[in-house]
Amino acid sequence: MRVLLKNHFRMFMNTVKTQELKGYASYIISFAVLGILLYFVSGGIWSLADLITDPVLEGLLSYAFMAVIGLIVLLGTPQVFKHLFSMSDLTLLFTLPIKTRNIFWIKYMQSFVGIPLFASLFILLPAILYGIASGASYLFYPVLIFVLLAMVLIGLSLAYLFNLLLVQIVPASRANELMTVMSVFSGLIVYMVFMLPNMTGEQTLLEKMLAGLPLFPKWVPMTWGSHAILEAANGSMGFALPLLLLIMLAGIFIFITSSIVERGFRTGWIRLSEGSNTKKKKRNQKQTTKLHHPIQAVARKEWLAVKRDIREWLVLMPILFFIIFGTVGFLTGGGKLSSLQGYHAISWPIAQGVLLFIYAMSNGMVAASSIGREGAAMWILRLIPVSGRDLAFGKLLVSWLLPFILLTTIEVIIGVLLGWTIPQFVLGIVVKAVITMGISSLGLYLGTIGAKYHPTNPQQRLNFGVSILLMIVSYVYLILALLPFGYMILPVDEITLPANLDHGITGFKGMIVTFVLKAVQLKMSYPTLMWLVGAVVLLIIAGGITWLFSKLSARKLNQGIKIDIVNESSAKPLFGKRNTGGSLY
Numbered sequence: 001m002r003v004l005l006k007n008h009f010r011m012f013m014n015t016v017k018t019q020e021l022k023g024y025a026s027y028i029i030s031f032a033v034l035g036i037l038l039y040f041v042s043g044g045i046w047s048l049a050d051l052i053t054d055p056v057l058e059g060l061l062s063y064a065f066m067a068v069i070g071l072i073v074l075l076g077t078p079q080v081f082k083h084l085f086s087m088s089d090l091t092l093l094f095t096l097p098i099k100t101r102n103i104f105w106i107k108y109m110q111s112f113v114g115i116p117l118f119a120s121l122f123i124l125l126p127a128i129l130y131g132i133a134s135g136a137s138y139l140f141y142p143v144l145i146f147v148l149l150a151m152v153l154i155g156l157s158l159a160y161l162f163n164l165l166l167v168q169i170v171p172a173s174r175a176n177e178l179m180t181v182m183s184v185f186s187g188l189i190v191y192m193v194f195m196l197p198n199m200t201g202e203q204t205l206l207e208k209m210l211a212g213l214p215l216f217p218k219w220v221p222m223t224w225g226s227h228a229i230l231e232a233a234n235g236s237m238g239f240a241l242p243l244l245l246l247i248m249l250a251g252i253f254i255f256i257t258s259s260i261v262e263r264g265f266r267t268g269w270i271r272l273s274e275g276s277n278t279k280k281k282k283r284n285q286k287q288t289t290k291l292h293h294p295i296q297a298v299a300r301k302e303w304l305a306v307k308r309d310i311r312e313w314l315v316l317m318p319i320l321f322f323i324i325f326g327t328v329g330f331l332t333g334g335g336k337l338s339s340l341q342g343y344h345a346i347s348w349p350i351a352q353g354v355l356l357f358i359y360a361m362s363n364g365m366v367a368a369s370s371i372g373r374e375g376a377a378m379w380i381l382r383l384i385p386v387s388g389r390d391l392a393f394g395k396l397l398v399s400w401l402l403p404f405i406l407l408t409t410i411e412v413i414i415g416v417l418l419g420w421t422i423p424q425f426v427l428g429i430v431v432k433a434v435i436t437m438g439i440s441s442l443g444l445y446l447g448t449i450g451a452k453y454h455p456t457n458p459q460q461r462l463n464f465g466v467s468i469l470l471m472i473v474s475y476v477y478l479i480l481a482l483l484p485f486g487y488m489i490l491p492v493d494e495i496t497l498p499a500n501l502d503h504g505i506t507g508f509k510g511m512i513v514t515f516v517l518k519a520v521q522l523k524m525s526y527p528t529l530m531w532l533v534g535a536v537v538l539l540i541i542a543g544g545i546t547w548l549f550s551k552l553s554a555r556k557l558n559q560g561i562k563i564d565i566v567n568e569s570s571a572k573p574l575f576g577k578r579n580t581g582g583s584l585y
Contacts, residue, residue, distance in 0.1 A: 004098070004106045011089070034122070042126045049133035054230055061127075061226035065151045068119045069222075072155030073162075075115050080159045083107045085167065085269050094266065104261045108160065116152045124148055127229075137235035143243060144232070147225040150250040154221065157253035164257065164264030167271065221249055294386045298394025302370060306402070312373070316362060316403060348424045349489060351414060352432070355407055356482070359436045360474040364443030365462070367399035368470060371447035371561065372461030378563050388557030392444060392550050400440040404433060427489075434538065435481045438545035439474050445549040446470045448556040452564040463564065481541050488534035492524045 045052075052060070084107060093103050124144065131140045224242035231238035292300065306312040374381060381391060408429055415425055450466025462470070505513050523530040 001102055001105065004102065008106060008110060038122060038125060042129050045126045045130050046133050049130050058226045058230050061229055062222040064123050065222040065225050068123060068151050069155035071119050072116050072152065073158050076111065076156060076159040077162055079114060080111050081163050083111050084163055084265060090269055100266045101258065101261050104265050111156060116156050120148050120152050131233065136233040139232040139235060139239065140229065143239050144229055146243060147228055147246060150246045151225060153250040154253050157257045160257045164260050164268065167264060167268035221246055294390035295394045295397065298386065298391055299397045302395055302398040305373060316366065316406065347418045348420050348428065352428050355411060356432060356435060356478060358407065359403065359432065360439055360478045362403050363400065363436050363439040364470045364474045366403055367396060367440040367443030368447030369461035370395040370399050372451040372453050372563060375453035375563060376565055378561065382560060388554040391557045392554040396440055396444050396550060399444065400437055404436060431485055434542045438477055438481065438542045441546045441549040442473055442477060443470055445553045448553050448561045451561065477545060481538060484534040484537040484541065487519065487523065488531050490523060492520060492527065
């Protein structure tokens with residue numbers, strides 16, 4: 001174990017030395033953001049330490065421990081999968097006379113120095129400041145450390161246990177996809193657990209916490225840990241029993257995890273390394289080949305690429321999360337569906353704005369990902385007799401259609417529940433179809449100039465700077481498109497204009513106000529004509545953006561695009577030059 005630890009430390013130092021500058025920049029930004037957030041949290045706890053009562057402290061700690069376990073399970077599961085089955089050093093380690101259990105414990109400690117460590121520090125530092133500010137007993141600090149360590153070990157053991165068990169029942173060819181889906185569902189489960197205190201009563205989580213009511217039952221480990229810390233802060237020896245129970249529970253999880261190391265770790269790595277040995281049966285029937293239009297052929301290729309790999313659907317996960325989180329938050333916040341029924345004049349425009357916000361968040365990224373999906377196989381598209389125009393429109397069609405079908409289905413369900421009218425259904429679907437084509441075309445073009453492909457993480461399809469630019473231009477375009485759409489559905493019957501349009505505002509602002517008031521006056525005088533004018537302006541904006549950026553994308557594809565293939569083993573050294581062994585020629 002000592003030799004292995006020394007070896008991993010040297011590997012870590014070499015990784016630091018060979019890190020690219022952009023890697024250091026990302027670390028600095030991440031630490032800066034976390035540091036600022038930690039500063040504000042710690043400052044708030046320091047200033048409010050005297051006002052935090054014992055029941056409130058117990059509720060805060062219980063929820064913080066739940067957040068630590070949930071964060072480790074959510075973000076640590078794919079990281080643990082990488083440490084157990086995807087690291088390149090395992091090929092060498094399994095050939096050496098080293099016990100599998102020792103290799104496992106090295107990987108376990110390697111996983112600890114990451115998300116679990118940062119999550120525990122984020123709780124530990126504010127808690128220590130609270131202890132100093134409130135004058136807590138000296139028992140508070142060691143008990144806090146032991147409780148937090150036990151919580152981290154429970155979460156990390158759960159992440160390892162999930163990986164070691166699932167690798168036994170999942171086909172090797174689907175293991176990577178399963179980890180992706182598992183991460184998504186673990187996120188949903190963690191969110192539902194966080195919302196559990198809101199669902200178990202009429203009061204919200206904040207109201208329960210401020211009232212000093214228990215957030216969880218007494219038998220859950222989070223309650224044990226918070227009770228032990230509270231007793232230690234008051235100088236009482238009542239912390240001994242809940243702390244002992246918590247340490248025993250952490251030990252049980254560690255024992256269960258380590259008991260399946262031989263079968264789950266080494267055997268699982270062998271299965272994943274060998275891959276799937278199943279052979280496809282040969283079809284005896286004759287297959288006929290049918291020629292399709294190039295755009296249709298490209299669209300079919302894109303659809304099959306998305307269909308056969310579950311990880312391709314991750315780009316649509318923000319839609320699912322937004323819908324689920326928004327619905328659960330609305331219901332747990334005291335909202336009722338019956339309160340919205342019958343008010344379709346209000347619920348329909350609000351829903352259109354929310355859906356368009358989701359479109360702007362997802363459509364562009366889906367289209368941009370279709371470029372990076374080609375990866376190292378991009379050269380094939382340059383050889384086939386398909387023009388850049390056909391490639392652009394084929395990719396645009398599928399990347400626009402997938403989120404449109406998904407969100408339109410959700411919209412129909414919501415509309416039926418809320419009692420929308422047929423004209424509202426038709427207008428909403430048509431307008432969103434027109435507007436979202438422009439968002440997809442923007443994403444497609446930015447994908448041609450900032451495409452990236454990560455072999456071990458295929459969801460990374462766009463460079464960081466370009467992804468930020470895509471988010472900005474998507475919402476700028478959405479705001480421009482919403483101006484004529486809002487003018488079309490503007491309820492002029494509810495508006496009263498000032499006499500002679502006299503608003504008393506001068507300068508540039510006054511000119512804008514005058515223009516708006518005259519537009520509203522025209523809408524009141526000629527509602528049908530102005531509705532058509534708004535529709536024409538919307539078609540010009542959305543159609544023009546779609547045509548322009550589709551043409552630019554086609555030109556880029558004709559010229560040939562470069563996809564940044566991430567190669568983790570070829571990072572440029574930051575300090576000095578790497579000895580490459582000389583040229584072969």
